[in-house]
Amino acid sequence: MRTGASPSSPRRRSAELPSPRPAERARPSRDPRFLRALRDVDPELSRLLKKVPLDARPPLAPEWMRCEMLERHRLLEEARILPGTTVLEVGAGPHALTTVPLAFAVGPGGRAIVTERARWGRFREIIDASGLGDRLRPITCDARRLPLRPDSVDLTVCVHAVRSLVDEAGMRRVFREMLRVAPRLFVAETLPIARSDAQRAHLAMYDLREPVFEATTGRKDDLHYLPLERLERLIEGAGGTIERRGVLEPDLPHALAYFPLTLVEAIPVARTRSALRARWRSARRSAARFGTDHPPVGFLSALRRPPLHIRRAGR
């Protein structure tokens, strides 16, 4: 772990984890929970996950992408996606973590329209490895204005991307757009709940991301996780009626919240830097002692509320 001060410019890129070593140097870890989680899945899904590259990038285990995809797969099961349907994804992100299990869920006759504002990263490489690219249509756009006609897809999903939607007004706008292009939306996001020391250790590091990114780049990302009730209110405020809600306990390690101390050292304001440095060190001590686990993840399925005159006529 590097702890030295960095004189370098506080760019967003520096929030990323260190670059991966070449894939051929990545070896599967012996972490029994990863091995068990990946062993206990449906054989077709298991074959798919084995095609996803390993990634040697401590403190992440080499299988981290496969395990995150498994967690996304379990969440998408709650979305009740029918094979052959068309589903739109908001905020795909650089590793296609939801996109791969989504392409699996829609099946060979289905399609996923995948939106991302800017951070495609390794998306193409991972999709190519999965062999499911022909089910996907990636679009670069801002999901606050989706370039799609009303009711042009069957379902919209936003999985672990609410945290990147800048603020609650942005979230509401995205949910409204999701409910314009489809009659149903599905949203899943980590909850600010810890039932174990390892989940608490994840939250301690994760909760540093919002203030550190803001202090270094002036932009908001990785917002603090919202309580499920707050997400419900936002979806209702965007014109949705909640039809189902639930909480998934992933029971998986989760080191993705980690970022290097060099980013904290790039904060220009000394008092902020010093306070966040102390919190970062404390979070690392907890991670070293307990490990870091996925906190519970909340999910919501909502239907578009009919316009008022139709609701009144139906009374």
Ligand SMILES: C[S@@+](CC[C@H](N)C(=O)[O-])C[C@H]1O[C@@H](n2cnc3c(N)ncnc32)[C@H](O)[C@@H]1O
């Ligand atoms: C946390 S990341 C990846 C989430 C991914 N679905 C997963 O399962 O891990 C969220 C992504 O949402 C993207 N994003 C944020 N705001 C967006 C917007 N308004 N429209 C489209 N994408 C957006 C960000 O660029 C980021 O890559």
